[in-house]
Amino acid sequence: MAALWTLSLLLSASLLGCLAMTSPDGSPLPHNLPPSLGTNISDGSLSVDLPMALRVFSMDYHHIQAPFEIVLWIMLASLAKLGFHWSGRVPAVVPESCVLIMVGLLVGGVIYGVRHSAPPTLSADAFFLFLLPPIVLDAGYFLPGRLFFENLGTILWYAVLGTLWNVLGIGLSLYGVCLLAQSSLGDVSLLHCLLFGSLIAAVDPVAVLSVFQEMQVNEQLHILVFGESLLNDAVTVVLYKLFESFLRLPSVSGLDVLLGGCRVVVVGIGGLCVGLFFGLLAALTSRFTSRAQVIAPLFVFLYSYLSYLTSEMLHFSGIMAIVTCAATMKQYVEANVSERSNTSIQYFLKMWSSVSETLIFIFLGVSTIQDIHMWSWPFVCSTLLLCLIWRATGVLLLTAFVNKLRRNAVTFRDQFIIAYGGLRGAICFSLVFLIDDFPKKRLFITTTIVVILFTVFVQGMTIKPLVELLYVKRKKRALPTLSEEIHSRLIDHLVAGIEDVVGYWGQHYWKDKFEQFNKKYLRRFLIRNDRQASSSILRVYQELERREQRGVEEEAPPIVDPRSQGRPLLPEEMESIRRILSRNLQNFNNKQTPAYSRHTLHQDTSVDRTRKPLYRHQSLGERYSYNTITHFQGEDGGLSEPQRVRTGLSRSHTVCSISPRSTLLDSSDSAGPAQTRSTDPKAAREDLVSPKHKETVERAARKHLSFVLENEKQQ
């Protein structure tokens, strides 16, 4: 492990060397090659002089410079990430974002030392057009929809009003500070302060995601902070542009402010509509991809990116557009494309967003090493303080209001985490670079960097211990029991019914209405052969069954079906078995862990699986009585219940066992030989007990899963 760390360091060092050699403005000549080599430097390439005119060896760096540098940066980012995860205790204490920024600082320092000029900075265009969309797309695709909509009111409350509160508060107080420190800060006008406030107040989704997902807080808290960071983009963008245009205007009137307010609404809703449009378009396109499955994932990315670019073009909120697009298309795309395409989509999303995030943090570090810093103690310190104070008071006040309307109140501990978890990140950084030049711009840049570093390092590192200190309700990992799920569902229906009687259009009403609309029109239009979605009760049941099968050491052997014993499987049956197995292994592998993990692909457990349901033939009633052979031979009339179940099922069933060690591809292959393996012990029917035991032992050793499949014909 230490060796790997050293290796990655060495690699990074060599990469740094390469980077140091390259110059930022693209001039082709490598300056620091010794001229004594007798090299012939002409039009950007160098070659060794030989008597013959033909160049045997030549190196043309200029030709490939741009892609080469990009790849080197990405390589550096990825190696740093790898090293981080191999480095023992570090991930537990320091969040990834901090380590990456430190690596960036290191690299920046090296480059500065070698070249004595500023290292390449993160250009705002590159950030907004290339680095930000993948992260937001990933967040939007894996957004827990139900939770988000249940808390939408609160999230909007925090996002819009909270941001306004912060912006105005920080802006005005900073102006007060500037007035007080006339000597050094006298030329910072009110509008400048407000502009600065608007870009520094916004909570950054990238930073929030990267810190929060490493500490498992309860889902509600997570969705509140995360949703706020996503939605406040609309407000931030509008306010920023508003103040910027005010700066350019000769004077500001009340009408302009009012128009600004309208602009917020337009920007937000515009982004939403653009996202919806492209999301539905993507869903429709995915319906027709059955004959060219390989490019199906591409459409997801293309449409999302298109929605982002379109809304940026129209000066709407790009973040909202891309989130809406992803959230809209998700259920339809997942139902339409094959499992492999689904996996590809998810994997690529995770990969791109991971790379993007890493790059952003590294560049943040690199860009800190600048020679354009301007330091001013009062300004920087007061900004830091004010950010914290205004956020805390904002959260307190807003929560006091919103708790009166909510069902689950936001507790004081939650409020603390929300306030403390308001991290700033790269969005502020890029926005500050975009300000028109004025004398104190460098001060703003410095302050922004300080605030970002402070929030990411100090707040990011201490939030985990603080959470543990305050015993914030952790995420409940346990799957609800089936009874809970059934009874909860009953109560949901009950409350909906009572609401009907009382005449109150509560949230259930709209939810039901939307679900009906969805089922009747949208799904039929957008999904290719829509199979009925499995209800959550069924999903919980299946999940519980699978977990049990995984955990049970002694597998009860598969039930012998008298009629199908020894019957050779028809080819279409084999095909259907293979297909079902591959689907269900994927379900099995995916359904175990929560969403929002950066490093591995985890599945949201509420994902709709419109696949054919798979269930265990041996209902649990039978497990009680498998010891008695008489039961199987149907002599015991008392235990009629499971018997009835069994005969009902034995109409058209085949028994198959597979071993879970195989991957998706192998399972279909092992299905075949496994068939013959399992039919052999069943040959002897008189003495069922001993082959069962034998099989049990075998099975325990290999951890087989038994599945009983429904025949295709039955469907």
Place this chain on the structure above:
Amino acid sequence: MGSSSSISSAHLLRLYDRFESLDRDNRGCLSPDDFEALGGLAMNPIGGRIMEAFFSSGQDTVDFSSFVRILAHFRPTDRNRNKEGAQQELPSSRTRKLKFAFQLYDMDRDGKISREELLQVLRAMLGLQVTEEQLQSIAERAIQEADLDKDDAISFDEFKKSLEKTDIDTKMSVSFLK
């Protein structure tokens, strides 16, 4: 109406308005037709059972006091919060709500949810999404999870126990004021 299920006068007024608007033929009491006129309730999988809960004592009309008595089960809970923000659950209100839900299952009022009763509810809720065998397995599993005294039925205490982690008070509360 009892102090434990007291409803504020504003709520009562509102409910009376609603009662009057539901009572189409102005007889001062509701009949099953009035309930069936509610479209949402008709489409609800357990709509019939909810309706029957109102006509509890064998009568075929519901007067206003019974109407309110049933709806009092769903009155929004008082927010009794201590400093940490955890909600104090009044044990009696929770038990009453659970009893109401329990009675939706237990149609024959024998104090237990038998397998057949559970199956009926499941059938109504899951509808055409599952096959009969799957329903059986699900019911089997649910009973097996909850049934602690192994009598193949779920008693009220077992029902309560299986829902101990769920916040019934917030789940089963309806805001009466529009």
